[in-house]
Amino acid sequence: MTTFDAQIASAVSERAESVALVDAPNRDTFFSGEPLRLTWAQVDAAVDAVAFSLQEAGVTAGHAVAIQLPNCAELPISILACTRIGAIATPFPIQHREHELRHGLSTSGARHLITGARPDRPDLLDASAAVLAEFDATMLTFGSDHPDPDRRLDLDSGGAPAPHIAVPTDTATICWTSGTTGTPKGVPRSHAMWLATSGFQVAELELGPDDRILCPFPVVNMAGIGGMLVPWIETASRLVLHNPIDLGVFLGQIATEQITYTVAPPPLLNMLLRNDTMLEGVDMTQMRKITSGSAPLDPWMVEGWQERGIEIVNAFGSNEGASMLSTEATVPDPALRARYFPVPEREGVEVRLVGLETEMEITEPSVTGELRFRGPTVFSGYLDSDGSEFDDDGWYRTGDIFQIVDAPGRTLLQFVDRAKDIIIRGGMNISAAEVEALISSHADIVECAVVSYPDPDMGELVGVFAVAAPNAEPTLEAIVEHLRAQQVASYKLPERLEVLDALPRNPVGKIVKGDLRDRWVSGPEGTAT
Numbered sequence: 001m002t003t004f005d006a007q008i009a010s011a012v013s014e015r016a017e018s019v020a021l022v023d024a025p026n027r028d029t030f031f032s033g034e035p036l037r038l039t040w041a042q043v044d045a046a047v048d049a050v051a052f053s054l055q056e057a058g059v060t061a062g063h064a065v066a067i068q069l070p071n072c073a074e075l076p077i078s079i080l081a082c083t084r085i086g087a088i089a090t091p092f093p094i095q096h097r098e099h100e101l102r103h104g105l106s107t108s109g110a111r112h113l114i115t116g117a118r119p120d121r122p123d124l125l126d127a128s129a130a131v132l133a134e135f136d137a138t139m140l141t142f143g144s145d146h147p148d149p150d151r152r153l154d155l156d157s158g159g160a161p162a163p164h165i166a167v168p169t170d171t172a173t174i175c176w177t178s179g180t181t182g183t184p185k186g187v188p189r190s191h192a193m194w195l196a197t198s199g200f201q202v203a204e205l206e207l208g209p210d211d212r213i214l215c216p217f218p219v220v221n222m223a224g225i226g227g228m229l230v231p232w233i234e235t236a237s238r239l240v241l242h243n244p245i246d247l248g249v250f251l252g253q254i255a256t257e258q259i260t261y262t263v264a265p266p267p268l269l270n271m272l273l274r275n276d277t278m279l280e281g282v283d284m285t286q287m288r289k290i291t292s293g294s295a296p297l298d299p300w301m302v303e304g305w306q307e308r309g310i311e312i313v314n315a316f317g318s319n320e321g322a323s324m325l326s327t328e329a330t331v332p333d334p335a336l337r338a339r340y341f342p343v344p345e346r347e348g349v350e351v352r353l354v355g356l357e358t359e360m361e362i363t364e365p366s367v368t369g370e371l372r373f374r375g376p377t378v379f380s381g382y383l384d385s386d387g388s389e390f391d392d393d394g395w396y397r398t399g400d401i402f403q404i405v406d407a408p409g410r411t412l413l414q415f416v417d418r419a420k421d422i423i424i425r426g427g428m429n430i431s432a433a434e435v436e437a438l439i440s441s442h443a444d445i446v447e448c449a450v451v452s453y454p455d456p457d458m459g460e461l462v463g464v465f466a467v468a469a470p471n472a473e474p475t476l477e478a479i480v481e482h483l484r485a486q487q488v489a490s491y492k493l494p495e496r497l498e499v500l501d502a503l504p505r506n507p508v509g510k511i512v513k514g515d516l517r518d519r520w521v522s523g524p525e526g527t528a529t
Contacts, residue, residue: 003166003191004083004233008044011236015209016041020232022240022257023073026249032117032143036073036155040236043077045156050074050081052159057112057140057151061086061164064110064174067220068092068101068128070118071243074142075219076229077155078114083172083191086164090174090186091220094118095428098131098487100176100184105135107186107383108174114153116142127487168192174383175221177319183434186383187319196376197222197323198230200346204325205289205313207261209236212286214253214262216242217427222319227263227291247278255283263291265427266298267457269312273304284310291315291325294424295459296415297338306334316341316415320389321378322371322398324351324413331412340405340412349375352395353402356419359391365406368416371398421513423452423460428491430462435483435492439464442482444472449503449511453496453520463496465503465516474499496520 011020020043023035038046059065065087069075075091082089090108092101104110113132118124125145132139142153166172172191176184201207215228219241232239240257242250245268253259269292272278290305293315302312306328314326314337324341331337343351353362353369362369372395379396382389390396399420405412421432432450439448446467452460468474476497483493498519504512 002195003168003170004080004172004194004230005166007195007233008040008047008080011233012040012044015236018209018236019238020236021073021076022238024071024240024242024249024253026246027072028119030070030118030120030243031072031074032145033072038073043080046073046077047080047084048160049155049157050078050153051084051161053140053153053157054081054087054112055085055161056159057138059085059087059112062088063112064088064090064108066090066092066101066105066108066110066113068094068096068113068115069142070094071215071219071224071241073241074114074116074153074155075241076232076239078153079173079219079225079229080233083166084164085161086166086170088171088174088188091218091225092176093218093220093428093489094121095489095491096176097489098127100489101128101131102134103183104176104186105131105137111135111137112140113137114140114142117145166191168195173225175225175319177221177429184431187379188381188383189319189321189379193321193377193379194226194230195234196348197226197321198234200323200344200349200377201227201325202231202234204327204329205231205261205291207231207235207237211235211237211260212240212257213237214240214242214250214257214259216245216250217263218243222317222321222323223263223427226317226323227315251278251282254287255281258283258286260286260288261290262287263315265459266292266295266301267459269305270298270301273301284308289313289327293317294427299335299338302334302338312337314338314341316400318398319379320373320396320398321375322373322396322400323377330410336407336412340407340414343411343413346375349373349377350395351413353404353413354391354395356401362404365404368401368403370419371400371402371413372396373398423450423462425452425460425462425491426458430492435462435464435488435494438483438486438488439466439479439494441486442474442479444469444474444478447503449513449516450494451513451516453517461496462492462494463498463520464494465498465500465519467502468499 020040021038027035079089217223289311291313311328317323326341330342401416402413423430435450448466455461504515
């Protein structure tokens, strides 16, 4: 067992002058400063510089440090700087606004925020400062926009942090996930948990020091940290950052950086395969594998990329540490790989299906049950947990419904549905319960149900069924404005509304959301941006 810092030390020892971390060429469109291209020695020095500044600001071992940065070099460096001094990196998606930041600071206890000015959010620093003032917390910024020069961070400011020796069981990060309780949940993960997750991926994806990894997912959760950052430091390879999905820039980076591995959402892979002109002139000869997930993959897409010599890996995962990969090595048939996952054969990892009503283990094909995980990758519980995320035997309840499928040579698992009421819009998890609670505070709404509906580009969009108050006529525009006034992240805003006399309920009074989803078989009637 080891730690993040031990992995960095090993990378510096073996590959000090090798290029390690590369910014997107369009960095100036989403963050200040010129694009950076750092060697492992320079990454190590930059981590030292930020770690030293954190200690100067009063951060010590065990302190949570909030981080809200786009996918620029400063984001992974800030995470690693926190762990270098024993602090707990607590990254927030850049889409989160005051509502989510306030909840996160309260839950995690973080009293420092690492951020910086962004062209897309000219109000960011003032808005963040207002929230931090409520907690007597400190803002630390990259760039020259902070009014207090003693609170500016720099990647080459000099100074060595006081040494700290971490152990694998130390908490390294707190990430945020959506849950049925209605507010984002903090997910603490130790060095050992992250490195166990990474180790399995490195082995199954056959990653090594010569790989060039393109990361378009925010380095704030399992996809970005567990799937990109930790495998990068473990293999001492090259991490190329991308923010956000800008197709021209993304394809350009694949060619110019000679990318060997990346991740991409299913709609993007579908679109590229249907539009040969988009790939004309894009050198993808070095690309070996592309991981995708968050929704069932189309078999024709997996087959189509395989015909181009690129393996599509089907992935299932969560911040809590449940993860499965369907690779060409484990599921050679691309049509099967698109839909099914092999039962993980990893040391110490256990997986089973359990009937939601019976709590009995399911071993027969075609019987649906909740997927449950146990092992070294799985977290120990949410912040402020009541323990309900685990069953009586200590298995993590994923909230995801699967069934067993018999296939030649091995047992496979097929995703069926989500038991947890989560909407995944463009890869971002949205708690329906959270949005419902916020909408229900509108004076024109008696009650509401938030549901997903399919979208070819984003996977799912947010829709609302509402029961109006007497003499009221709620509109989508009014609901969106109500949410904006509560400073809610834009990706959570609904894009469709239908007003009903009553919401459908089952005999015990629970809203039947399946019936509501079935009502919508066409595109959205209204949009919000």
